[in-house]
Amino acid sequence: MTSYPPGRPAWVDLLSADPDEARRFYGELFGWTFEIGPPQAGGYTMCLLRGEPVAGIGQSTSSPDGFPAPPAAWTTYLAVPDVEAAVQNVEQHGGTVLIGPLDILDESRIAVAADPTSAVFGLWEAKLHVGSRIVREPGAPCWHECLTRDSEAAVAFYVDLFGYETERLSGFDYTALRLGGEVVCGVYGDAPSDEPPTWATFFAVEDADKAAHRVMTLGGSVLREPFESTYGRVAAVLDPEGAAFTVLQLRPETT
Incomplete structure (x- = not known):
């Protein structure tokens, strides 16, 4: 590639x-x-x-x-x-x-x-550097999503930029963005009111519960305890400097 x-x-x-x-x-x-x-x-x-x-x-x-x-x-x-x-x-x-x-x-x-x-x-x-050479494996990036409080404006903007196909998920304010029929990222419209809009980075892990505990033992903190999602068990965490990221234990069928 x-x-x-x-x-x-x-x-x-x-x-x-x-x-x-x-x-x-x-x-x-x-x-x-x-x-x-x-x-x-x-x-x-x-x-x-x-x-x-x-x-x-x-x-x-x-x-x-x-x-x-x-x-x-x-x-x-x-x-x-x-x-x-x-x-x-x-x-x-x-x-x-x-x-x-x-x-x-x-x-x-x-x-x-x-x-x-x-x-x-x-x-x-x-140029010489393509980008991430490994994805969707433990220790590598596995998902990305825009967290905002105005999903309609955000989706319209990214569709204009990249020509994404969109799929609005039922039950909550979430839009999957597709390229060539494949979901590549998403827009979540219910970002917390006390936090600035951002793009969230997800890293794959073998065990979300163990990863969340490891974050704390290494000096970070857990924003949201591990829970089950559509794509696997997930936890939102902070590193020791306060940078937010998410760990995701992917289901076998999604890897």
Whole structure:
């Protein structure tokens, strides 16, 4: 594979004020090893599973004009063939470009944007670095969804950008987004009123209950105790810096 199809989640990375602590936590939780990049890449860390890149860790710093460093958070990057064209499309459909476009050495070209509901996401143009080489296996990303309080606006925005087919699920405010008939991500419209809209990153685990307990023993916390979902047993957690992510024990038929 030389690139992900446009609109498909291709990469995730963590912005951290303490990359050393992040590497300790996620290394022990997921069994990752790490490859720390050169100074010209800001020491950006590739997180490896069985020697293959699955995620990244970047350093969070304050801005030159005195603004504090942003809080620790995971970002989902959606694949695009041309970042410049994609950021124009974002702006034309009511989104806001926050960072970029910019080159990450010869590896990729990226931008970070916010949709019209303020959920932050990334745009990923692959070069030498395709993106996550392993998915839907324990220790690797397995699902991504936009958490918002205006699902109608969010769905319309992403459909305009990527041409997704949509499927509204019954019983709650959730829309599955499809490419070529395959569900690749989703939009959940009942995000908590006291939290900003965001894109949630899910990592596959062998046992959600054990993973949630492990998060706590490593210094993180559990936002929502493990429960059964349509796709498997799931728990929402925070790492020691407060970055939210979700662990998902996939059912055999969904792997």
